[in-house]
Amino acid sequence: MEITAAFLAQELITGLTLGAVYIAIALGLTIVYGILEILHIAHAGVYVVGAYVGLVSYVATHSVLLAFLAAAAGSALVGVVIERLFYLPMLDKPRHIPLMISIALFILIEEMVANTAGHYPKAFQTSLPSSVYSCCGVLISFQQILLMALVYALSLAIWLIFEKTRLGLASKALIQDLEVAEAMGIETNKIVDLNFILGSALAGIAGMLVGIYYGKISPHMGDVVAYESLVVIVLGGFGSIVGAVVGGLILGVAEAFLAAFFSNILPRDAFAFIVMIVLLIFRPQGLFGRAE
Amino acid sequence: MIGMYYITLLTEIGIYSIAALGLNITMGYAGQVNLGQAAFVGIGAITSALLTLDLHLSFWIGFLAAGLMSLLIGVLLGAVSIRLKHDFLAITTIGFNFIVVGVFEYYSVFGGTTGLIGIPPPRILGHSVWGFNFMVLVYIILALAAAGTWWIEKSWLGRAFQAIREDEEAAQTMGIDPRKYKILAFAIGAALAGFSGSLLAHFKTSITYQNFGFDKSIEILTMSILGGMDSIPGAITGAAVVKLLPEVFRPFVEYRLVVYSIVIVLVLVFMPQGILGRNSPLLEWLRGGSSGERSNP
Amino acid sequence: MEREVILETKDLAKHFGGVRAVDGVDIKVYRGELLGIIGPNGAGKTTFFNLVTGFLKPTRGKIIYEGREIQGLPPYRIARMGIARTFQIVRPLKNLTVFENVLTACGYRDYWGFSFVKPWDREDYLDKAERLLREVGLEDYAYKQAGTLPLGHLRRLEIARALAIDPKILLLDESMSGMSVEEIEEIKALIRRLRGKGLTILLVEHNVPVAVELSDRMYVLNFGRIIAEGKPEEVVRNKSVIEAYLGAGYAA
Numbered sequence: 001m002e003i004t005a006a007f008l009a010q011e012l013i014t015g016l017t018l019g020a021v022y023i024a025i026a027l028g029l030t031i032v033y034g035i036l037e038i039l040h041i042a043h044a045g046v047y048v049v050g051a052y053v054g055l056v057s058y059v060a061t062h063s064v065l066l067a068f069l070a071a072a073a074g075s076a077l078v079g080v081v082i083e084r085l086f087y088l089p090m091l092d093k094p095r096h097i098p099l100m101i102s103i104a105l106f107i108l109i110e111e112m113v114a115n116t117a118g119h120y121p122k123a124f125q126t127s128l129p130s131s132v133y134s135c136c137g138v139l140i141s142f143q144q145i146l147l148m149a150l151v152y153a154l155s156l157a158i159w160l161i162f163e164k165t166r167l168g169l170a171s172k173a174l175i176q177d178l179e180v181a182e183a184m185g186i187e188t189n190k191i192v193d194l195n196f197i198l199g200s201a202l203a204g205i206a207g208m209l210v211g212i213y214y215g216k217i218s219p220h221m222g223d224v225v226a227y228e229s230l231v232v233i234v235l236g237g238f239g240s241i242v243g244a245v246v247g248g249l250i251l252g253v254a255e256a257f258l259a260a261f262f263s264n265i266l267p268r269d270a271f272a273f274i275v276m277i278v279l280l281i282f283r284p285q286g287l288f289g290r291a292e
Numbered sequence: 293m294i295g296m297y298y299i300t301l302l303t304e305i306g307i308y309s310i311a312a313l314g315l316n317i318t319m320g321y322a323g324q325v326n327l328g329q330a331a332f333v334g335i336g337a338i339t340s341a342l343l344t345l346d347l348h349l350s351f352w353i354g355f356l357a358a359g360l361m362s363l364l365i366g367v368l369l370g371a372v373s374i375r376l377k378h379d380f381l382a383i384t385t386i387g388f389n390f391i392v393v394g395v396f397e398y399y400s401v402f403g404g405t406t407g408l409i410g411i412p413p414p415r416i417l418g419h420s421v422w423g424f425n426f427m428v429l430v431y432i433i434l435a436l437a438a439a440g441t442w443w444i445e446k447s448w449l450g451r452a453f454q455a456i457r458e459d460e461e462a463a464q465t466m467g468i469d470p471r472k473y474k475i476l477a478f479a480i481g482a483a484l485a486g487f488s489g490s491l492l493a494h495f496k497t498s499i500t501y502q503n504f505g506f507d508k509s510i511e512i513l514t515m516s517i518l519g520g521m522d523s524i525p526g527a528i529t530g531a532a533v534v535k536l537l538p539e540v541f542r543p544f545v546e547y548r549l550v551v552y553s554i555v556i557v558l559v560l561v562f563m564p565q566g567i568l569g570r571n572s573p574l575l576e577w578l579r580g581g582s583s584g585e586r587s588n589p
Numbered sequence: 590m591e592r593e594v595i596l597e598t599k600d601l602a603k604h605f606g607g608v609r610a611v612d613g614v615d616i617k618v619y620r621g622e623l624l625g626i627i628g629p630n631g632a633g634k635t636t637f638f639n640l641v642t643g644f645l646k647p648t649r650g651k652i653i654y655e656g657r658e659i660q661g662l663p664p665y666r667i668a669r670m671g672i673a674r675t676f677q678i679v680r681p682l683k684n685l686t687v688f689e690n691v692l693t694a695c696g697y698r699d700y701w702g703f704s705f706v707k708p709w710d711r712e713d714y715l716d717k718a719e720r721l722l723r724e725v726g727l728e729d730y731a732y733k734q735a736g737t738l739p740l741g742h743l744r745r746l747e748i749a750r751a752l753a754i755d756p757k758i759l760l761l762d763e764s765m766s767g768m769s770v771e772e773i774e775e776i777k778a779l780i781r782r783l784r785g786k787g788l789t790i791l792l793v794e795h796n797v798p799v800a801v802e803l804s805d806r807m808y809v810l811n812f813g814r815i816i817a818e819g820k821p822e823e824v825v826r827n828k829s830v831i832e833a834y835l836g837a838g839y840a841a
Contacts, residue, residue: 037379039383086557086561095378095379096325096517097560099325099382100513100514100517101556101557101560103510104514104553104556105553105557107549107552107553108549108554108557111549111553112550115546115547227386227390227506230383231387234380234383238379265398266394266395266398267390267397267398269390269394270391270393270395272387273386273387273388273390274387276384276387277372277387277388280372280375280376280380281375284375284380443708446708446710447705447707447708447709448699448700448704448706448707448708449706450709451692451693451709452696452705454682454685454693455682455693458682458683459681459682461644461664462676462680462681462682463693464643464663464664464665464668465664465665465668465673465694465750465751466665466668466694466696466697466753466754467665467666467668467694467696467697467698467700468697469663469665469700473700570684
C-alpha cells in the first residue's frame with residue numbers, strides 16, 4: 001500500500017465523518033450523564049428511532065426538512081419518556097440498576113423497531129444531490145459534507161445554549177448538585193426534560209443523517225455506536241460538552257487510520273476500547289476530567 | 293428417560309448457573325461491576341478446547357486450566373479495577389468483552405471466524421460422557437461451585453466482600469484491604485466463569501467468538517439480577533428463568549427479545565433485589581413478614 | 590510514676606497545595622487518658638484525625654504508636670494495630686443489619702493473609718458482637734437494616750464497630766454533631782463508661798463545653814497548629830484560645 005498525502009487526506013475525511021456521528025451521539029450521552037449520572041445506553045436506541053421516523057416521514061412528505069424535524073421530535077419524545085418513566089424514579093437505586101434498565105431498553109427499542117419495520121436494512125434515498133466532489137485526488141460526497149456541517153453546527157449551538165442561556169446555567173447547576181439546584185428553586189424536572197429533549201433530538205437527527213450518508217438504515221445500526229460512544233465520553237470526561245466533541249473527533253480519526261493500517265490485527269471497536277483502557281490506567285479520571 | 297431436548301436445556305441451565313454464580317460473587321457480594329462475564333466464559337472455553345484439541349490433554353486438565361486461565365485474567369482486570377470508579381469500571385469491563393471477542397475473531401489460533409470444532413467430550417473410565425451423563429457431571433460441578441460460594445458467604449471473605457461493596461473507607465477501619473478483596477472478587481468470579489466455559493465447550497463440541505459476545509454478558513447478568521445477586525439459589529433460578537423464557541415464548545419467537553427485555557425492565561423497576569435476593573418481596577412473604585433474621589439460632 | 594505515652598506525633602504536617610491544614614503538630618497521648626482536641630472550624634482537626642488513622646499521608650513529620658512509626662501506613666493496617674476510629678459523617682454498611690456491621694469488624698484479625706477462609710459463624714464472634722451492641726445500647730435494633738437507623742443510633746453503631754477491633758486507642762470524630770440533647774447525654778455516658786474501663790480515647794470535638802466536661806487534658810488547634818495545651822478549664826480561659834474562637838478583641 002502506497003501512503004500518499006491524498007490517501008491520508010481521504011482517511012482524515014472518513015475519520016471526521018465518523019467523528020461527527022460519534023459526537024452527535026456522545027453529546028446527548030454526556031449531557032445525560034452530567035445531570036443524572038446514568039450511562040444512557042438506550043440513547044443509541046433513540047438514535048435508531050430517529051433514523052426510522054426520518055425515513056417514514058420522508059417517504060410520506062418528500063421533504064428532507066420535515067423529515068429532519070420529525071426525526072428530532074420522535075427521538076425527543078422517546079428520550080423524555082425513558083427519562084420520566086425509568087430514570088427519574090431510579091435515582092436512589094444502586095447504580096447498576098438504571099444501567100441495566102438502560103441496556104434492556106436499548107434492546108427493547110431495537111427489537112420493536114425490527115419487528116415493526118423488518119430486521120433487514122432499508123434503503124434511504126432522498127432527493128438530495130448524491131454528487132461526489134473531487135479535489136487533488138481526495139473525494140468527498142455531498143452527504144458527508146451535510147453530515148459534518150450539520151453535526152458541527154448543532155454541536156456549536158448546544159455549546160452556546162450551555163454557555164449563554166438560562167437553560168445552560170440551570171443545567172450547569174444541576175450538574176454540580178441536583179439537590180442543591182432544587183433547593184435554589186430551579187425546577188429540576190423541567191430542566192432535565194429540556195436536556196433530554198435537546199440530546200435526544202440531536203441523536204435523532206444524527207440517525208437520519210447517517211441513514212442518508214450510507215443510503216440505508218437498519219434496526220441494528222445503533223449496536224456499534226451504543227458502546228463506542230461510551231469511549232468518547234470517557235475520553236472527553238463525563239459531562240463535558242467540549243470534551244465530547246474533542247473525544248468524538250479523536251476516536252473517529254484514530255479509528256479511520258487504525259482501520260486503514262491495522263485492520264487485520266483487531267476489529268476497530270476493540271482498538272477503541274484498548275486505547276480507552278490504556279488511557280484510563282494512566283488517567284483514571286479521563287482525558288479532560290479533573291483529578292480529585 | 294427424559295428427552296434430549298430437556299437434557300440439552302437443563303445442561304445449559306446448569307452451565308450458565310455456574311457463570312452467574314461467579315458474577316454474583318464479583319458484583320453481588322463485592323459490588324464490583326462486571327459487564328464482561330461472557331469474556332471469561334470464552335477464555336475458559338477456548339483454553340479448554342485448545343488443550344484438548346491441539347495438545348490432546350484430558351478434559352480434566354483442560355477444565356482446571358480453563359478456571360486457572362480465567363482466574364489469572366480476572367486478577368489482571370481486578371488490578372485495573374482498583375484505579376477506576378464505578379462507571380469507568382463498567383465501561384472498561386464492556387470494553388474488555390469487546391477486546392477479548394475481537395481477539396478470538398481475528399486470530400485463527402482461537403478459532404477465528406469459523407470457531408473451534410470437534411472438541412472431544414470428557415472421558416471417565418474410558419467412556420465418553422455425553423447426553424444425560426454430561427448433564428449429571430454439570431450438576432455435580434454446579435453443586436461444588438454452590439458449596440464453594442456458600443462457604444464464601446459463611447467465611448470472613450464474604451464479610452469482607454460485603455464491606456467493600458457497602459463502603460470502602462468504613463471497611464478499612466475494620467482491617468479490610470479493599471484492593472486485595474477487589475482482586476479476589478474478580479479472580480473468583482472469573483474462575484467460575486472459566487469452569488462454566490470449559491463445560492460449555494465440551495458440551496457443544498464447537499464454539500465461535502459469537503458465543504462470548506457482550507450480549508451473552510448481558511444474558512448472564514440478567515440471570516444474576518433476576519434471581520438475586522446475593523443469593524446462591526437465586527443464580528440458579530435466574531439461569532433457569534432466562535433459559536426457559538424463550539422456550540415458553542416460543543410461539544412468539546419473533547418477539548422473544550422484546551418479551552425478554554420487558555421482563556428485565558419490569559423486574560429491575562419493581563423488584564431490583566431479584567426473585568430470591570435479600571429482602572425480596574417473595575422471601576418476605578415466605579417468611580411471613582419478618583426480615584433479616586440472625587442467620588444462626 | 591511516669592505515665593506511658595501510647596501515641597505521639599512529631600512535627601506532623603499536611604499541606605494541600607498552598608493550604609497548610611496541619612502544620613507541625615506535636616501531641617502526646619498517655620495510656621488510659623481521655624484527651625480532647627478542640628478548635629474552630631477549619632482548624633485542621635479532621636485532617637489531623639485522618640493523618641493518624643492513615644486516610645491521609647503526611648507531608649512531613651512522624652506518628653509514633655507504641656514505639657513504632659506508623660505514618661504513611663494504610664488505614665486497614667493501622668486499624669489492625671489497635672487504632673479505631675469513627676467518622677464525623679457516619680458511614681454505616683447501609684444494606685447490612687446492625688448486627689452484621691459489628692460482626693464484620695469483629696473479624697479484623699482474619700482479613701490478613703488467607704485466614705479469611707475461616708468461618709464467622711462461631712459463638713465467640715457472635716457473642717462478642719452481641720455484647721458490643723448491648724454495650725452501646727443497640728441490642729433492640731440488632732436485626733434492623735443499618736441504613737434505616739436515625740443518626741443518633743448510627744453514631745453508637747460506629748462506636749460499637751470501632752470497639753470490635755479491640756482498640757488500644759479510640760478516636761472519636763465529632764461524635765456529638767447533629768444530635769439532640771438527650772442523644773448527646775447518652776453518648777457522653779457511653780464515653781465515660783469506656784474511659785472507666787481504661788480505654789484510651791482521643792476526642793476531636795467542635796462542641797467545646799462537651800469536650801471540656803469529658804476530657805482529662807486538652808489541646809487546642811488553630812490554623813493547623815497547637816495554640817494551647819493543659820487542663821480543660823485552664824485551656825478555655827487561655828487568651829489566645831478565646832481569640833481563636835471569637836476573634837481578637839473579645840479576649841479582654
